[in-house]
Amino acid sequence: MKTKKFQFLEHTADIKFQAFGKTKEKAFENSALAMFDSMSDDAVKEKTTKTVKVRGKDDENLLYEFLEELLFLFDSELFFVSKIKNIEINKESKKSNQQSLKAELVGDSAENYEMKNDIKAVTYNEMFVKKNKKNDWVCQVVLDI
Amino acid sequence: MTIEVKKVSKNIYEIPKTSGMKVPGIVYASKKLIEKMKQDKSLEQVMNVAHLPGIIDKSIGLADAHQGYGFPIGGVAAFDMDSGVISPGGVGYDINCSVRLLKTNLTKQDILKKQKEVADQLSRKIPSGVGRGSNFQISKDKFKKVLEKGVPFIVEEGYGKKEDYKHMEEEGCLKGADSSKVSKRAMKRGLGQLGTLGAGNHFLDVHYVDEIFDEKVANAFGLKKDQVTIMIHCGSRGFGHQVASDYIKAMENEYGFKDLPDRELINAPIKSKLGQDYYNAMACAVNFAFVNKQIITHWVREEMKYMFPDVKIDVVYDVCHNIAKFEEFEINGKMQKVCVHRKGATRSFGPGRKEIPLAYRKVGQPVFIPGSMGTPSYVLVGTKKSEELTWGSSVHGAGRKKSRNKAMKEMSGEEVKEMMKKKGIELRASGGYKLISQEAPYAYKDIEDVVDVVHDLDISKRVARLKPMVVCIG
Numbered sequence: 001m002k003t004k005k006f007q008f009l010e011h012t013a014d015i016k017f018q019a020f021g022k023t024k025e026k027a028f029e030n031s032a033l034a035m036f037d038s039m040s041d042d043a044v045k046e047k048t049t050k051t052v053k054v055r056g057k058d059d060e061n062l063l064y065e066f067l068e069e070l071l072f073l074f075d076s077e078l079f080f081v082s083k084i085k086n087i088e089i090n091k092e093s094k095k096s097n098q099q100s101l102k103a104e105l106v107g108d109s110a111e112n113y114e115m116k117n118d119i120k121a122v123t124y125n126e127m128f129v130k131k132n133k134k135n136d137w138v139c140q141v142v143l144d145i
Numbered sequence: 146m147t148i149e150v151k152k153v154s155k156n157i158y159e160i161p162k163t164s165g166m167k168v169p170g171i172v173y174a175s176k177k178l179i180e181k182m183k184q185d186k187s188l189e190q191v192m193n194v195a196h197l198p199g200i201i202d203k204s205i206g207l208a209d210a211h212q213g214y215g216f217p218i219g220g221v222a223a224f225d226m227d228s229g230v231i232s233p234g235g236v237g238y239d240i241n242c243s244v245r246l247l248k249t250n251l252t253k254q255d256i257l258k259k260q261k262e263v264a265d266q267l268s269r270k271i272p273s274g275v276g277r278g279s280n281f282q283i284s285k286d287k288f289k290k291v292l293e294k295g296v297p298f299i300v301e302e303g304y305g306k307k308e309d310y311k312h313m314e315e316e317g318c319l320k321g322a323d324s325s326k327v328s329k330r331a332m333k334r335g336l337g338q339l340g341t342l343g344a345g346n347h348f349l350d351v352h353y354v355d356e357i358f359d360e361k362v363a364n365a366f367g368l369k370k371d372q373v374t375i376m377i378h379c380g381s382r383g384f385g386h387q388v389a390s391d392y393i394k395a396m397e398n399e400y401g402f403k404d405l406p407d408r409e410l411i412n413a414p415i416k417s418k419l420g421q422d423y424y425n426a427m428a429c430a431v432n433f434a435f436v437n438k439q440i441i442t443h444w445v446r447e448e449m450k451y452m453f454p455d456v457k458i459d460v461v462y463d464v465c466h467n468i469a470k471f472e473e474f475e476i477n478g479k480m481q482k483v484c485v486h487r488k489g490a491t492r493s494f495g496p497g498r499k500e501i502p503l504a505y506r507k508v509g510q511p512v513f514i515p516g517s518m519g520t521p522s523y524v525l526v527g528t529k530k531s532e533e534l535t536w537g538s539s540v541h542g543a544g545r546k547k548s549r550n551k552a553m554k555e556m557s558g559e560e561v562k563e564m565m566k567k568k569g570i571e572l573r574a575s576g577g578y579k580l581i582s583q584e585a586p587y588a589y590k591d592i593e594d595v596v597d598v599v600h601d602l603d604i605s606k607r608v609a610r611l612k613p614m615v616v617c618i619g
Contacts, residue, residue: 012185012211013212013213076333076383117344120345
């Protein structure tokens with residue numbers, strides 16, 4: 001059975017979701033797709049490509065930085081992500097949890113589509129990155145809107 | 146988690162100090178509103194704030210409190226200048242998300258004659274919605290001046306008049322703004338967003354004064370029955386969010402969050418370099434938001450003038466909702482400067498405070514409580530009592546009670562628009578019909594409940610009620 005990529009949960013004021021993956025990379029990828037899914041219902045074309053690199057002190061911090069970077073690209077360049085390719089997460093040293101993430105983003109300008117939500121910020125509120133009982137990775141995120 | 150809530154007196158509830166809390170939590174709300182708060186994490190967040198170093202007296206939740214990040218929305222706390230902290234989570238991501246009220250020399254009848262045209266013209270002129278850029282162009286150098294000098298600078302550039310900023314909190318410029326403390330990223334994110342309303346719960350409404358409760362104060366504010374007013378609610382857009390994110394990151398790097406009950410309560414000592422830097426950058430975002438509304442005000446004037454050649458539009462006041470400020474209060478019989486965080490709360494100073502514009506100093510500052518889309522909004526006046534109870538603060542709105550998903554399931558956007566039309570309200574939404582039902586009136590707590598509490602507690606007093614005729618949302 002194919003596992004669900006992400007699901008939205010009830011939250012009074014903001015948007016809350018969980019994203020899943022067999023690997024941490026996949027769960028991060030699905031988190032990004034969940035965020036953009038909450039922003040528009042349109043099928044966004046795969047027109048342009050960008051590379052993104054971020055660093056984080058722990059899993060949550062890395063996820064926060066990753067989603068923030070995508071939001072920054074959206075706010076400053078109206079770049080809407082429809083697909084993520086070749087996502088890689090690497091530990092920078094054996095001693096610390098410091099990690100870096102690299103990914104290729106594919107998408108199009110948001111100008112060409114109808115947006116339904118304005119994400120103000122990614123938050124640490126109720127955020128977690130962990131493995132569930134089935135040994136799958138789960139990321140939970142609340143977006144401030 | 147069950148939280149013990151003890152009734153102190155009518156509309157005042159205490160969350161007693163438990164381990165780790167430096168002060169008790171005090172919630173100013175009715176029993177009905179407290180029960181609503183128990184359904185999310187608002188009360189837990191009031192308790193969490195009580196853990197922060199240097200917090201004075203109590204961690205406050207106001208009648209409209211609902212779950213936020215770090216602090217609850219509708220949360221107020223004051224910190225000692227020497228031992229206390231400043232926290233980006235206590236201000237919020239949308240720094241200086243705020244409300245401005247404009248008054249006109251038009252009456253309800255004038256608008257009714259051209260209601261559709263007014264809705265169309267205003268919604269066309271004021272950019273709102275997601276990913277819609279601004280019609281306002283500015284150089285980088287001038288953008289820096291906007292951040293540091295606020296509304297007085299943009300008025301010099303031809304956007305409005307001196308009287309406008311004389312009737313604003315901080316006269317439209319929070320001192321201490323230093324654009325060198327703002328990241329390039331924030332600059333890049335903000336440059337194209339000046340002069341845009343944004344989306345979500347941000348709006349531009351045309352109201353008429355439906356009822357006056359306090360003739361004397363209404364006179365001082367220049368409001369009378371059937372007069373047309375215009376309300377603008379927006380903030381610092383992506384610029385403020387980036388400033389918040391940048392300093393949350395910097396503070397985490399410097400201090401870590403191991404000792405905090407919630408990662409988003411990250412903070413820095415007020416007197417530390419990082420604490421000061423955050424304040425200087427936050428002040429830039431505060432000024433961004435003031436200027437944002439000033440540009441929108443200018444466009445509102447232009448559009449209204451086109452439809453009503455003799456129209457005169459003046460600023461009643463502009464109040465901040467998400468902010469940290471240094472203010473003086475009487476503590477143990479002595480005046481003491483403290484750092485007040487208001488997150489989703491309005492300053493509500495009573496008569497006599499030097500911070501209030503001269504025109505209102507005898508009566509107290511105007512306080513605006515916007516209703517949800519389609520319900521009335523209130524003008525109130527600040528009181529001395531608020532300085533005793535809530536660090537001179539009052540509520541900022543009705544507060545959500547239903548999630549956006551639930552709200553969308555209840556009615557479609559088309560149905561909401563139809564419902565509004567039956568109430569005599571012209572609604573315009575640039576984000577399409579989906580957003581309309583997210584912000585539907587039934588998604589919010591009853592504004593009357595919230596206003597009753599602050600009026601009964603005397604932390605602000607009813608002055609006038611405004612009924613919407615035109616609502617433009619993002």
